[in-house]
Amino acid sequence: MSFVATPQSMHFPEALPLQSGASIRDYHLAYETYGQLNADRSNAILVCHALNASHHVAGHYEGQAKSEGWWDNMIGPGKPVDTNHFFVIGVNNLGSCFGSTGPMHLNPDTGAVYGADFPVVTVEDWVNAQALLLDRLGITQLAAVLGGSLGGMQALSWTLQYPDRMRHAVVVASAPCLSAENIAFNEVARRAIVTDPDFHGGHFYREGVVPKRGLRIARMIGHITYLSDDVMNQKFGRQLREGLDLKYSTQDVEFQIESYLRYQGDKFSDYFDANTYLLITRALDYFDPAKPFGGDLTQALAGAKARFMLVSFSTDWRFSPARSREIVKALLDNRRTVSYAEIDAPHGHDAFLLDDARYMGVMRSYFENMARELSAGQPRTQEAA
């Protein structure tokens, strides 16, 4: 069993200006830290999370055996991101439903639950909030920002918003922006939620209901896009749920894959907030650092100073290797130092959360080098190299 993690919370009374022009004040950020901050405060790693995750990145909660963090295989003592060397920080993003201020909390301006009135937040907003938390923790410069999927977008955005506050960016199974198809899947999931009669325009809390139908559909769609066709065929194929005989029914479960998806949808609808789902998928849609540069990612990344490590997975069709290569190319165009590993793994997008010897090996090497830099007392940004 892994170590014991303790969730913490920080209150921010001051208004945080958001990209939309709105702002949010009197908010809380939930976070956890693992390992020890060293004397010169140079060994901190920020881990950014994706859609269905939180500040609980590693370890387990006291007395809860099955409460491992979502990246517990990656982070901890002796693990690829070794907390014997690094001080690791997980932060729950604004708008989430796992501890930080979100749509289910009170709007201090009205005294009512935010619901659909929670301001739209972007990757850039999250990064700004994370930076404020680091200020309060007394961390001026991070050894690295690390994230997978949407978390990787945050790591990338960090290199542009705070180029001097980090030395490495580790961007796993991510993309420089969503494709039209990515946005399309998000939109279908949102429509399923918004058109659920129990959504009540986002103010379902006061009606005492939850738009579970919509959440189930959203999760089922999401789940399909996280897996590869190959791994689905390996795990489920055309196996029937009960024996070999068909029931000839349009509504009952016939195939194992149906049973699996319904179970995933049900489970998700029991704990995930519908407004959070809308907010986080919108943050994904909006992220596009090349937009102010007419779509030129090379220009967009010109200001990045971090050294980069990118990882992609061969069967990931949500954020395919080609999307990571776009980032690699733009960094090389800018003569940045960049490592890139394309891992041949069968698990689709989900691979970034799973154990794979080559993936874990690559990550371990990268962070071991980072630890050696630290112990040699030579942490540096790329420009100072």
Added chain:
Amino acid sequence: MSFVATPQSMHFPEALPLQSGASIRDYHLAYETYGQLNADRSNAILVCHALNASHHVAGHYEGQAKSEGWWDNMIGPGKPVDTNHFFVIGVNNLGSCFGSTGPMHLNPDTGAVYGADFPVVTVEDWVNAQALLLDRLGITQLAAVLGGSLGGMQALSWTLQYPDRMRHAVVVASAPCLSAENIAFNEVARRAIVTDPDFHGGHFYREGVVPKRGLRIARMIGHITYLSDDVMNQKFGRQLREGLDLKYSTQDVEFQIESYLRYQGDKFSDYFDANTYLLITRALDYFDPAKPFGGDLTQALAGAKARFMLVSFSTDWRFSPARSREIVKALLDNRRTVSYAEIDAPHGHDAFLLDDARYMGVMRSYFENMARELSAGQPRTQEAA
């Protein structure tokens, strides 16, 4: 403008036994024919349709300029399937909502609308019904059965159910069975429909409502899987609907792709029947001619006598070229005559309905050869060759 098509209907009083063990009686099949049946009745081509299509394959309806059939670019005088040579028959399948008996019609056993009680129908059942229609039309042997997607599955099934009643099978953008991912997408669409409060367990007709929310979601999901990522990026990319400025809204349309999908969903929910959607996606799920042979497609196709033409499209990720190649391999294992064209086209699964010079050229050549056989008076099955 194309020629004028006239829909017809045939009544079948006798019970048709179905694969499920149930049966259906007193049903109608809607159909259309184009061209002239020749003296020895050897020039008939049956065209099978996919999910959102019907017996109205080609031509337009009298006085309705924009009523072209769904494969009007392929079939007609001087077109790749040339009705100057062939007698083409389009049949609407049982359970459809476009003319043949379906869930919105009266169940003769109860006098009430079928609704959810319409029997589950399979590809094999459809083929049996089509064969009965051909009996009534006096056609003993078809020159070819032709279909795309689910229509291709019917063409394939024809070669196994009625090997002596056809000489050619033309199977476009199809598969020998659905993959787990294919079933998964169908299941999400079905869940969206079934969990719509307006579905009423499939008996929504008597409630005077339509489960439009579910139908919209089903269509949006379907639409994403019909297009390729590339063509979506070309057509829509990350273009905003209005100007360059974001609105920062989780529920309003921001991107063109959202607007497009919502429009497609709305349009579909205005005319498509929810029970039909369930029935047709289930027929897709169930089709698996290799199942009785332990999954061995080569054994399954051993009884086919037709000569085969298969076509797939490079960017079709719903029924990828690899799925067509499975069929080709199984046919070659059986020493069947098979032509195969893998068309490099950007449009994904939808490509089978679109004009593409290479695709149209390949189809034209194949059917021209078939016409030459006819005029040489040498139509033959493969075994007779």
